[in-house]
Amino acid sequence: MNMQERLxxxxxxxxxxxxxxxxxxxxxxARISASLESNRASIFEANQKDIEVARAAxxxxxxxxxxxxxxxxxxxVRSGIADLLAxxxxxxxxxEARLLDEGLELRRISCPIGLIAMIFESRPDALVQMASxxxxxxxxxxxKGGSEARASNAALAKVIAEAxxxxxxxxxxxxxxxxxxxxxxxxxxxxxxxLVIPRGSKEFVARIxxxxxxxVLGHSDGVCHVYVHEDADPTMATAIVLDxxxxxxxxxxxxxxxxxxxxxxxxxxxxxLRTLRSAGVVLDVCPRTAAILDSxxxxxxxxxxxxxxGAKNAEAAAREDTSVISYTMKTDDNWSVEYLxxxxxxxxxxxxxxxxxxxxxxxxxxxxxxxxxSREAARRFLKEVDSSSVYHNASTRFADGYRYGLGAxxxxxxxxxxxxxxxxxxxxxxxxxxxxxxxxxxDDYASGKKHFIHRDLPLxxxxxxxx
Amino acid sequence: MNMQERLxxxxxxxxxxxxxxxxxxxxxxARISASLESNRASIFEANQKDIEVARAAxxxxxxxxxxxxxxxxxxxVRSGIADLLAxxxxxxxxxEARLLDEGLELRRISCPIGLIAMIFESRPDALVQMASxxxxxxxxxxxKGGSEARASNAALAKVIAEAxxxxxxxxxxxxxxxxxxxxxxxxxxxxxxxLVIPRGSKEFVARIxxxxxxxVLGHSDGVCHVYVHEDADPTMATAIVLDxxxxxxxxxxxxxxxxxxxxxxxxxxxxxLRTLRSAGVVLDVCPRTAAILDSxxxxxxxxxxxxxxGAKNAEAAAREDTSVISYTMKTDDNWSVEYLxxxxxxxxxxxxxxxxxxxxxxxxxxxxxxxxxSREAARRFLKEVDSSSVYHNASTRFADGYRYGLGAxxxxxxxxxxxxxxxxxxxxxxxxxxxxxxxxxxDDYASGKKHFIHRDLPLxxxxxxxx
Numbered sequence: 001m002n003m004q005e006r007l008x009x010x011x012x013x014x015x016x017x018x019x020x021x022x023x024x025x026x027x028x029x030a031r032i033s034a035s036l037e038s039n040r041a042s043i044f045e046a047n048q049k050d051i052e053v054a055r056a057a058x059x060x061x062x063x064x065x066x067x068x069x070x071x072x073x074x075x076x077v078r079s080g081i082a083d084l085l086a087x088x089x090x091x092x093x094x095x096e097a098r099l100l101d102e103g104l105e106l107r108r109i110s111c112p113i114g115l116i117a118m119i120f121e122s123r124p125d126a127l128v129q130m131a132s133x134x135x136x137x138x139x140x141x142x143x144k145g146g147s148e149a150r151a152s153n154a155a156l157a158k159v160i161a162e163a164x165x166x167x168x169x170x171x172x173x174x175x176x177x178x179x180x181x182x183x184x185x186x187x188x189x190x191x192x193x194x195l196v197i198p199r200g201s202k203e204f205v206a207r208i209x210x211x212x213x214x215x216v217l218g219h220s221d222g223v224c225h226v227y228v229h230e231d232a233d234p235t236m237a238t239a240i241v242l243d244x245x246x247x248x249x250x251x252x253x254x255x256x257x258x259x260x261x262x263x264x265x266x267x268x269x270x271x272x273l274r275t276l277r278s279a280g281v282v283l284d285v286c287p288r289t290a291a292i293l294d295s296x297x298x299x300x301x302x303x304x305x306x307x308x309x310g311a312k313n314a315e316a317a318a319r320e321d322t323s324v325i326s327y328t329m330k331t332d333d334n335w336s337v338e339y340l341x342x343x344x345x346x347x348x349x350x351x352x353x354x355x356x357x358x359x360x361x362x363x364x365x366x367x368x369x370x371x372x373x374s375r376e377a378a379r380r381f382l383k384e385v386d387s388s389s390v391y392h393n394a395s396t397r398f399a400d401g402y403r404y405g406l407g408a409x410x411x412x413x414x415x416x417x418x419x420x421x422x423x424x425x426x427x428x429x430x431x432x433x434x435x436x437x438x439x440x441x442x443d444d445y446a447s448g449k450k451h452f453i454h455r456d457l458p459l460x461x462x463x464x465x466x467x
Numbered sequence: 468m469n470m471q472e473r474l475x476x477x478x479x480x481x482x483x484x485x486x487x488x489x490x491x492x493x494x495x496x497a498r499i500s501a502s503l504e505s506n507r508a509s510i511f512e513a514n515q516k517d518i519e520v521a522r523a524a525x526x527x528x529x530x531x532x533x534x535x536x537x538x539x540x541x542x543x544v545r546s547g548i549a550d551l552l553a554x555x556x557x558x559x560x561x562x563e564a565r566l567l568d569e570g571l572e573l574r575r576i577s578c579p580i581g582l583i584a585m586i587f588e589s590r591p592d593a594l595v596q597m598a599s600x601x602x603x604x605x606x607x608x609x610x611k612g613g614s615e616a617r618a619s620n621a622a623l624a625k626v627i628a629e630a631x632x633x634x635x636x637x638x639x640x641x642x643x644x645x646x647x648x649x650x651x652x653x654x655x656x657x658x659x660x661x662l663v664i665p666r667g668s669k670e671f672v673a674r675i676x677x678x679x680x681x682x683v684l685g686h687s688d689g690v691c692h693v694y695v696h697e698d699a700d701p702t703m704a705t706a707i708v709l710d711x712x713x714x715x716x717x718x719x720x721x722x723x724x725x726x727x728x729x730x731x732x733x734x735x736x737x738x739x740l741r742t743l744r745s746a747g748v749v750l751d752v753c754p755r756t757a758a759i760l761d762s763x764x765x766x767x768x769x770x771x772x773x774x775x776x777g778a779k780n781a782e783a784a785a786r787e788d789t790s791v792i793s794y795t796m797k798t799d800d801n802w803s804v805e806y807l808x809x810x811x812x813x814x815x816x817x818x819x820x821x822x823x824x825x826x827x828x829x830x831x832x833x834x835x836x837x838x839x840x841s842r843e844a845a846r847r848f849l850k851e852v853d854s855s856s857v858y859h860n861a862s863t864r865f866a867d868g869y870r871y872g873l874g875a876x877x878x879x880x881x882x883x884x885x886x887x888x889x890x891x892x893x894x895x896x897x898x899x900x901x902x903x904x905x906x907x908x909x910d911d912y913a914s915g916k917k918h919f920i921h922r923d924l925p926l927x928x929x930x931x932x933x934x
Contacts, residue, residue, distance in 0.1 A: 015827050019851050098872050104861065106871055113883050114853065194883050215682070215884050236906035243908030360482050371906075382901050384486050386581065394571065394904030403912070404573055404900070405565050405921035416580050416661050417682050418884040421900045433871070433888045434849050437861030439703035439838075441710035445870070454872035 003185045007115075007142070007192040009172040014115040014140035014194075016170035022089040028135050028167035033081040035163035036128070036156075040074060046155035047124060054122075054148045069124040069152050077128040080408075084136045087407050090425045091138045097457035101450060103438040105457070112138035113430045114194040117186060119208070121200050122146025127153050130197075131160045131174055133408060137428035140170075142186065142193065144177040154178065187212035197411060197427075202338070217427060219414035221364035222252025223336050224396040227355040227381070228272070229372030230263035236393060237268065237371045238275050243395040244369065246279050250340050252412065253367050253399040257335060257345045259355045260289075265348050270296045273325050273346065281342045283327040288348040293325050300324060335362035352377050356384045363387060365414050367399040367421075388414060388421035470652045474582075474609070474659040476639040481582040481607035481661075483637035489556040495602050495634035500548040502630035503595070503623075507541060513622035514591060521615050536591040536619050544595040547875075551603045554874050557892045558605045564924035568917060570905040572924070579605035580897050581661040584653060586675070588667050589613025594620055598627045598641055600875060604895035607637075609653065609660065611644040621645065654679035664878060664894075669805070684894060686881035688831035689719025690803050691863040694822040694848070695739070696839030697730035703860060704735065704838045705742050710862040711836065713746050717807050719879065720834050720866040724802060724812045726822045727756075732815050737763045740792050740813065748809045750794040755815040760792050767791060802829035819844050823851045830854060832881050834866040834888075855881060855888035 001009075020028075036043065047069040054067055096108035116139045120126045127145050134141040145153040157176040164173055177186065186193065190213045197217050198208045209216045226244050228237045244255035260269055269292050273283060285293070327346075335345060335358065349355045359368050369391035370381040378392040389399045399422055401409025406424030413419040419427040444450040468476075487495075503510065514536040521534055563575035583606045587593045594612050601608040612620040624643035631640055644653065653660065657680040665675045665685050676683045693711050695704045711722035727736055736759050740750060752760070794813075802812060802825065816822045826835050836858035837848040845859040856866045866889055868876025873891030880886040886894040911917040 015851070015853060018853060019847070100865070100870065100872065104865075209680075213676075215882075233906070239906055239908050243910050247908070247910050247913065357482075378903070380486070382903075384482070386482055386485060387899065389900040389902065391902040392904065393906050394902050395908045397909035398567070398571075398902055398907070399900075403567065403909070403919065405567065405919065405923075415682075416897045420897055430883045430887055432854065433856040433866075435856065435858040435861050435865055436845070436849075437859065439700070439706055439860050440865070441706050441714070441862045442864035442870070443710050443714045446714065452870065452872065456872075 003182065004189065006172075006175055007186070007189050010140050010142055010175045011115055011192045013170045013172040014112070017112060017138050017140050017173060020138055020169060022091075024168040025089070025135050025138065026085055028164045028169050029081050029085050029132060031163040031167040032128075032132065032135070032160050033078045035159050036074060036078060039155075039159045043069065043074075043152070043155045043159065046151040047149075049151045050124075050149050059148065063122065063148070066121070066123045067148055067152075069156070073125045077125050077132075080129055081132050084132050084408060087136065087425075090136065090429055094459055095431055097459060099453055099455045099457055100435075101440065101445075101453050104440050105436050107434045107436075108431050109434055110429050111432050113428060115140045115142065115192055116428065117142040117144070117193045117196045117214070119144045119183060119196065119198045119200070120146070122148040124149050124152035124156055126199070127156050128160065131157075131164075133410060133425065133428060134174070135164060135169070136408075137425050139428055140173045140175075142175045142177060144183055144186070147180060150178060183208075184211070187214060190214045199411065215418070217411065217413050217415070217419060217423075219252060219366065219412045221336075221338055221414065222254070222366040223257065223338050223362065223364040224253060224255045224366050224399075225257045225259055225355075225359050225363055225368040226255045226396065227259040227349075227352075227359070227368070227370045228261060228264050228268070229352060229355075229370055229374065229377050230261040231373045231377075232261075232264055232268070232371040233373065234264075234268045234271065237264070238272050240369065240371050240393070240395050241272060242275060242279060244397055245276065245281055245344050246342065247395070247397050249342050251397070252338075253396050254340070255344065255369075255396050256337065256339050257347065257362070259347050259349050259358060261352075261355070262288075262348050262350050265289075265292060269293075269348075270325070273327075276344065277325050279342070281344055283325070284330045284337075284343065284345045285327045286330055286347040289346045290327060290329050292348075293327055297324055336364070338364070352380060356381060360384075360386050365416075366412070367391065367396045369394060369396050388412075388416075470649065471656065473639075473642055474653070474656050477582055477607050477609055477642045478659045480637045480639040481579070484579060484605050484607050484640060487605055487636060489558075491635040492556070492602050492605065493552055495631045495636050496548050496552050496599060498630040498634040499599065499602070499627050500545045502626050503541060503545060506622075506626045510536065510541075510619070510622045510626065513618040514616075516618045517591075517616050526615065530589065530615070533588070533590045534615055534619075536623070540592045544592050544599075547596055548599050551599050551875060554603065554892075557603065557896055561926055562898055564926060566920055566922045566924055567902075568907065568912075568920050571907050572903050574901045574903075575898050576901055577896050578899050580895060582607045582609065582659055583895065584609040584611070584660045584663045584681070586611045586650060586663065586665045586667070587613070589615040591616045591619035591623055593666070594623050595627065598624075598631075600877060600892065600895060601641070602631060602636070603875075604892050606895055607640045607642075609642045609644060611650055611653070614647060617645060650675075651678070654681060657681045666878065682885070684878065684880050684882070684886060684890075686719060686831075686833065686879045688803075688805055688881065689721070689833040689879075690724065690805050690829065690831040691720060691722045691833050691866075692724045692726055692822075692826050692830055692835040693722045693863065694726040694816075694819075694826070694835070694837045695728060695731050695735070696819060696822075696837055696841065696844050697728040698840045698844070699728075699731055699735070699838040700840065701731075701735045701738065704731070705739050707836065707838050707860070707862050708739060709742060709746060711864055712743065712748055712811050713809065714862070714864050716809050718864075719805075720863050721807070722811065722836075722863050723804065723806050724814065724829070726814050726816050726825060728819075728822070729755075729815050729817050732756075732759060736760075736815075737792070740794075743811065744792050746809070748811055750792070751797045751804075751810065751812045752794045753797055753814040756813045757794060757796050759815075760794055764791055803831070805831075819847060823848060827851075827853050832883075833879070834858065834863045836861060836863050855879075855883075 093110040161174040367389040401422040410427045560577040628641040834856040868889040877894045
């Protein structure tokens with residue numbers, strides 16, 4: 001079968017998935033979980049092959065670790081499926097209901113998007129997670145995983161696809177692509193694929209966005225900021241900046257730029273940056289920051305000299321001496337660098353306005369946080385910063401589907417349409433309008449014979465999942 | 468200024484619009500309305516120039532009518548602005564709220580999308596409508612209207628932009644483009660424009676979709692169906708089909724295809740199609756429909772002959788004779804034609820399944836309706852037809868923002884993401900996540916020192932518009 005034939009079958013499966021009811025979908029999830037357990041031996045074996053090939057090819061240790069699908073990962077993905085099983089059906093929820101006229105009821109109902117292509121890195125557990133999310137949300141999927149995990153993906157996809165079908169999902173609800181060339185081909189078929197969700201490097205995501213007409217949901221850049229306002233509590237500011245930068249520097253929600261209000265900087269900048277340096281963070285600083293650090297160093301030296309003269313200050317002098325804050329001067333105006341490392345850009349700003357303008361100009365619209373006491377400053381920051389997540393007195397690292405309590409994380413979207421920020425199952429859903437009448441025709445309303453009522457109907461939570 | 472410079476200013480205005488509060492936006496709408504009234508003379512004069520040029524160029528009468536901006540249109544657009552003024556602010560509504568932990572509150576808030584480009588036909592009133600929608604939703608806009616309305620658009624845009632600024636909206640909140648070439652240039656700047664909303668022919672919308680990386684919200688095709696199920700009430704079926712096809716054939720929500728269940732067709736097809744023919748509708752029919760019509764015609768002739776013999780049947784014979792149903796046989800398999808005229812394709816189907824499959828295959832995902840008594844058939848149709856609006860016992864012509872009670876109609880979206888079907892102001896909005904804490908850091912949760920609560924907070928309707 002060529003790509004078009006395969007996608008045509010997948011597209012038909014997407015239509016058939018529209019009628020999969022809650023019981024069928026949950027039965028499929030349960031059966032997938034059981035089937036992964038009973039086929040563990042062959043899955044582990046396939047994964048072992050991938051790992052041997054990758055090791056022979058000299059794959060780096062962290063990548064080998066992500067490639068592994070072992071006892072631990074199996075328990076993890078099965079626990080993820082159990083979580084999804086415990087969630088209410090997100091499909092068929094009544095989002096809006098209105099009586100247009102007596103006997104003419106309009107409802108807006110959540111429903112699957114259709115056929116979703118998910119492209120991901122060499123992590124076999126991601127395949128299980130994405131397939132389960134697709135089942136719960138009622139979407140058919142086309143999956144393409146990293147080529148290093150080819151044998152693992154093939155084994156997992158076979159087990160999952162068959163278990164789903166055995167539980168009543170339509171044939172071809174899951175399609176696995178196996179070669180990199182197929183991605184390029186896939187992306188041409190916007191008549192079949194409703195949405196592409198790519199995971200991977202920002203270059204990879206950007207390339208997909210640039211080469212396809214299919215809507216892409218994903219994030220390319222995470223240039224997150226912490227702005228320390230003039231009235232910030234120094235201890236809180238330090239804790240938030242430290243966590244935002246160092247808790248997991250390789251992720252998209254780690255802070256890359258620290259903006260410090262000039263009034264706070266007078267006394268607060270040096271201790272703040274000293275803490276960052278102690279945590280091994282490299283500082284790329286603006287000239288004003290450099291000047292403050294230089295002047296602090298001069299003072300430290302003076303103190304150190306004094307200390308050397310007086311014996312009782314020797315200890316203090318030694319401490320100060322090791323705490324000299326080294327930095328790199330930022331010579332360009334490129335404030336949009338995503339380090340993804342223990343490195344941060346530091347800039348002094350004169351006002352809240354300047355901080356907001358800087359973030360809106362150089363940020364990537366991901367996650368930005370202000371540290372301040374003033375309610376008014378917080379309110380303005382929250383309102384005027386044009387990012388998907390905007391925080392007051394909290395670490396940027398909270399930007400995550402699990403932390404947000406979304407139940408399941410599908411990804412983080414940095415686009416402004418459809419889904420924005422951390423997204424749960426909602427990112428895989430759309431809605432449709434249902435109108436139920438008794439034979440009403442528009443001409444009666446156009447002629448003035450009848451009139452619309454337009455009365456909103458209460459949303460009954462118990463109606464969820466009934467459609 | 469070149470396009471990039473103009474869009475850079477518009478982009479800054481979009482950021483500034485984020486902080487426009489309810490009072491400012493409503494003051495701007497009121498001032499725009501007053502200013503349109505006080506500048507009526509110069510606006511009418513500009514419109515008169517456009518009309519004279521268009522008339523000299525031989526523009527067709529319906530287009531001339533749409534081009535007119537007169538007393539009546541002025542009253543209409545001012546009444547539209549008054550409606551918008553009466554609506555609550557759609558920005559700053561709390562859509563979701565969750566306590567992540569004590570003192571750590573997450574809220575999802577509606578907010579403007581940013582900079583929206585609206586491209587529309589030669590209807591000056593559309594410019595006023597779009598500009599007002601932008602103000603209410605807090606978006607900056609770039610407008611381009613049809614070239615025939617150039618003078619009218621320039622006059623209206625000047626009055627509206629100045630009135631908005633005078634009321635406190637940022638400079639450049641409204642940018643008017645004046646030449647067709649500028650559209651092509653505009654569509655290249657996906658770094659500035661967040662969304663394009665084109666109105667016009669489907670070829671025009673399709674061309675914009677094909678040439679730009681900017682998300683496009685609009686509809687290209689309206690191939691709507693009415694399916695008459697076996698148990699349909701014949702009178703209701705006839706009324707719905709007639710209204711769906713003839714109430715306003717040139718619109719996208721008019722029916723283009725009639726599917727008739729074979730059991731209903733046995734007795735119901737002939738009277739149904741006779742009514743359509745009487746209303747002047749041309750029929751493009753499938754061979755099975757043709758066979759039924761041919762056999763009815765033969766019967767009619769037989770009756771007519773009988774009638775001619777018996778004097779008391781003469782009247783009936785005459786009536787039957789004039790009601791011979793002419794048709795065109797559909798020789799191809801192209802069931803996706805959008806006639807936008809008094810013409811309809813007719814096909815006999817054997818089952819509900821065949822009807823649903825036909826619609827999902829050949830339809831455009833706009834609006835489709837089933838006429839039936841069976842609750843179960845209706846339920847399956849509503850669930851399994853993959854269209855933005857799906858109806859039971861109602862005319863397809865109801866698919867419209869005003870009829871849906873959305874307050875204002877921005878357009879109808881046939882895509883599946885962001886907005887689907889008739890869209891009101893919601894189509895011009897997105898959301899952002901706000902997190903307010905007391906200095907919380909992720910490390911405390913990652914280390915197990917603290918635990919998430921994830922308790923949903925009740926949505927207080929009175930919080931609407933406070934952000």
